[in-house]
Amino acid sequence: MKFFEALGLATNVESWNFLLASTKCDFIAQGYFNQLLTIRTSLTKIGTKSCEMVHDILCSQTGEVIAKGSAVLVCFNFLNQKSEPIPEFIKEKLISHLVHN
Numbered sequence: 001m002k003f004f005e006a007l008g009l010a011t012n013v014e015s016w017n018f019l020l021a022s023t024k025c026d027f028i029a030q031g032y033f034n035q036l037l038t039i040r041t042s043l044t045k046i047g048t049k050s051c052e053m054v055h056d057i058l059c060s061q062t063g064e065v066i067a068k069g070s071a072v073l074v075c076f077n078f079l080n081q082k083s084e085p086i087p088e089f090i091k092e093k094l095i096s097h098l099v100h101n
Contacts, residue, residue: 003041003053007093017087018073021050025069029059036060042099049083050074051094 001011010016031037038058045052050072057067075086086094 002039003043007097009090009093017075017077017084019076020071021074022072023069024071025055025067027067028065029067031057031059031066035066037066043094043097044070044099046086046091046094046098048085051086 004011036059038060040056040058042054043051044054053071053073055067055069055071056065057069058065074083075090076082077084
């Protein structure tokens with residue numbers, strides 16, 4: 001959500017139009033209770049109706065990688081209960097943050 005907020009996109013329940021279709025997380029090292037973590041998110045793919053993100057979860061103090069994850073978000077019309085193309089104004093903001101792995 002912070003990624004979309006940083007793009008200037010509304011993340012309230014009334015205007016949110018994405019759903020989580022897939023997610024994966026691989027733990028690389030042990031995390032600890034109350035450990036401060038930093039999450040780095042990158043956008044790696046943008047399709048007509050979906051986008052893919054990758055996440056690195058790091059210990060804030062040491063920079064050690066704790067976990068790596070990925071997620072696929074689908075643009076979804078909750079009223080009609082169907083996927084739909086990502087609106088152009090959102091796609092433009094997403095494309096400006098696309099990275100190639």
